[in-house]
Amino acid sequence: MIKPSVRSRFILYATGSYVILALAWIFLSDQLLSLFADIDSIVWLSTAKGVFFVIATATLFYLAMRIVPPAEGSGNQQLIETLTAGSLPERLPLWLTYSFAVVVTLAMLLLHKNLPIAYADRPLLILFMLPVILSALLGGLGPGLVSTLVAALGVAFMAVSQTGNFSAVASHDLLQWGFLIVNGIAVSLLSEVSRRSIAKIEINRRLLDTVISGTPDAVFVKDAQGRYLLANAAAAGFIGKSQDEIIGKDDRALFPEKSARELMALDSAIMATGRTQTHEEQLKTLDGKDLVFLVTKGPVFDTAGQAVGLFGISREISDRKRAEDEIRQLNADLERRVAERTAELRAANLELEDIAYALAHNLRAPLRAISGFAQLLDEEHASKFDTQAENHLDQIVLASSNMGTLIDGILALLRCTRGELHREKVDISMLAKQRLDELTRREPDRSVIRQVEPDLTISGDAAMLGVVMTHLVDNAWKFTRGKPDATIRVTAGVIDGQPGICVADNGAGFDMAHAERLYQPFQRLHRQDEFPGIGIGLATARRIILRHGGELRASAVPGEGATICFYLPQTQASIGERNGQQNHSVG
Amino acid sequence: MGNKTILLVEDNQQDELLILRALKRSNLANEIDVVRDGQQALDYLFGEGEFTGRASQELPAVVLLDIGLPRLSGLEVLARLxxxxxxxxxxxVILTSSDEERDRLKSYESGANSFVRKPLDFSEFVETVARLGVYWLATNEPPQG
Known part of the structure; x- marks a missing residue:
């Protein structure tokens, strides 16, 4: 079932009212004309009443059109009416208003009947407008109409009871009677309309009031001079004064001077620009509280579009703000602590490296002495030793030599990442070829198939990458020893999804289960008598690559070969770069 | 005929022995004076302190100077000289174990004529020292006759 909308009901009522009023007018005005005898007056009056009718109806038409309720939103209106049904201004009970209409009209009839007879020739029906107006004001359309009806019927009854025949009543009395009815209806209708619009305004006002007084946000309106026109309970709570104390005052009376000055400056700016804006406000209240608000402020315009005031809605976010600040503070503390720890760790690490470096370095002198004097013994006092003693001497010299190699290896490993990293374009293909040429020159008897992809370039430290390529090519060279079709390939490759460089061989390879050990200094996956070495090459290469912020990985199959790939990030940022250089003076 | 002395500034006695031995092999051993720290080296060359009265006009043909020395470091001695x-x-000639690039650069910057790393291997060491001795005593023309 569809309820007729407010709009269609309005149109129906307006049209119905027009029909009744127009018919009544035609009837009554024609009666009015019949009072005149000469045809000229009748014609003139007829034109005048026509013009009057057109002007009156046109005015009413205009007014009616203005207040036609909108087609859409009527549902909303009903919803609002439903929501606020309980909060509407109380209507008097129907029985009371209707009884009042009847009683007051009857009382007027009684009064009218008992009026001095001198008035008899003028029925003074205008008197009955009083009960009609009172009834309509009190009860609206219904009681107004009832009062009109009672008055009209009462008058008619009295006329009939006096003359015995209603039609015998003088025509001007009949005219008055007719006007009474029409006026009564008009007053009742007007009264109903005004009652309804008052009720509607009341609904809106109450809705607004509920929202404004119910919200925990401060809501306020100020005039152009910054005086508060409205401030809700929440606003009063924040300010620390009652609403009555706030209304009519400006911020200077409500906030400490500094806050007030800032507030009023901002308000003027908003009224000047005419734009609504949302921002954070920090306020000190008169009782010393520091509050933070998220505030939306905007201008209030008059009908001419002039900003005549300002509205504001402020949400207190002090707690949230405090929590945010705390989190920010905690984060900053955490970051600072992490930075401190990192710096400490880095310093400790550097210190350890320095110690390792100095230690390795300082081992050289005693080592030189051991091997030197052993050799002197061997060379200059050989005649005093038997074969076994000489053998022992040889072992001392050999061990010293091995130790020397180890020391040089660890020094090279530590030294390779010291100092600043100078990034430039490095021709990897050329580095690989140079190293292969060098190895071929040293061992011309070995036949190794070389496949070096041309123009492999990468951005990094030229000296360090030279060390990397030397180690990788040397390893490939070493581990393909004894392979009949030894092949060393240097190609572009992909590692961790990044373009990089790979050095592959078909040599001895290794078991991937031990791959991690490859990167540790002095860890070896082959016996010394198979492939000699100290296990420093790959560790050094990886250290250089990591220093560049890149990554190096090895993969292999035992007996089939190994592939070592690395990439360097091709950006400026590189992790692990040291701040400043190390300074070592080791004599 | 110029002075044919070598001044060795070396605090490590084993290195000193090895150097002396190496020079001896090249028949240069009796041309050598040894001091053990930087201050001693300066006193020797300027005829001061314990070397007061030494004919300081007589400068050695070459100074073999270690870097890591007690009291005054080799680089400080070099700067004073x-x-x-x-x-x-x-x-x-800076004769040192150091392989630090900074030490090398600093040495040349301070006016060293040569920078030589002590080899670890004894044979190489002997050869290097011998070559140094021969070069600076026989081959090189000193600044003053």
Whole structure:
């Protein structure tokens, strides 16, 4: 079932009212004309009443059109009416208003009947407008109409009871009677309309009031001079004064001077620009509280579009703000602590490296002495030793030599990442070829198939990458020893999804289960008598690559070969770069 | 005929012995004076302190100078010698275990004539020292006759 909308009901009522009023007018005005005898007056009056009718109806038409309720939103209106049904201004009970209409009209009839007879020739029906107006004001359309009806019927009854025949009543009395009815209806209708619009305004006002007084946000309106026109309970709570104390005052009376000055400056700016804006406000209240608000402020315009005031809605976010600040503070503390720890760790690490470096370095002198004097013994006092003693001497010299190699290896490993990293374009293909040429020159008897992809370039430290390529090519060279079709390939490759460089061989390879050990200094996956070495090459290469912020990985199959790939990030940022250089003076 | 002395500034006695031994093999051993720290080296060259009265006009043909020395470091000694007109052109060879690029650069910057790393291997060491001795005593022309 569809309820007729407010709009269609309005149109129906307006049209119905027009029909009744127009018919009544035609009837009554024609009666009015019949009072005149000469045809000229009748014609003139007829034109005048026509013009009057057109002007009156046109005015009413205009007014009616203005207040036609909108087609859409009527549902909303009903919803609002439903929501606020309980909060509407109380209507008097129907029985009371209707009884009042009847009683007051009857009382007027009684009064009218008992009026001095001198008035008899003028029925003074205008008197009955009083009960009609009172009834309509009190009860609206219904009681107004009832009062009109009672008055009209009462008058008619009295006329009939006096003359015995209603039609015998003088025509001007009949005219008055007719006007009474029409006026009564008009007053009742007007009264109903005004009652309804008052009720509607009341609904809106109450809705607004509920929202404004119910919200925990401060809501306020100020005039152009910054005086508060409205401030809700929440606003009063924040300010620390009652609403009555706030209304009519400006911020200077409500906030400490500094806050007030800032507030009023901002308000003027908003009224000047005419734009609504949302921002954070920090306020000190008169009782010393520091509050933070998220505030939306905007201008209030008059009908001419002039900003005549300002509205504001402020949400207190002090707690949230405090929590945010705390989190920010905690984060900053955490970051600072992490930075401190990192710096400490880095310093400790550097210190350890320095110690390792100095230690390795300082081992050289005693080592030189051991091997030197052993050799002197061997060379200059050989005649005093038997074969076994000489053998022992040889072992001392050999061990010293091995130790020397180890020391040089660890020094090279530590030294390779010291100092600043100078990034430039490095021709990897050329580095690989140079190293292969060098190895071929040293061992011309070995036949190794070389496949070096041309123009492999990468951005990094030229000296360090030279060390990397030397180690990788040397390893490939070493581990393909004894392979009949030894092949060393240097190609572009992909590692961790990044373009990089790979050095592959078909040599001895290794078991991937031990791959991690490859990167540790002095860890070896082959016996010394198979492939000699100290296990420093790959560790050094990886250290250089990591220093560049890149990554190096090895993969292999035992007996089939190994592939070592690395990439360097091709950006400026590189992790692990040291701040400043190390300074070592080791004599 | 110029002076044919070598001044060795070396605090490590084993290195000293090895150097002396190496020079001896090249028949240069009796041309060598040894001091053990930087201050001693300066006193020797300027005829001061314990070397008061030494004929300091007599400069050695070459100074073999270690870097890591007690009291005054080799680089400080080098700077003092270069600052004094008397020793401004004195041939000085830095003979050290250090392989630090900074030490090397600093040495040349301070006016060293040569920078030689002590080899770890004894044979190489002997050969290097011998070559140094021969070069600076026989081949090289000293600044003053």
């Amino acid at each position: 270069r600052a004094n007109p008397h020793t401004r052109f004195l041939p000085i």
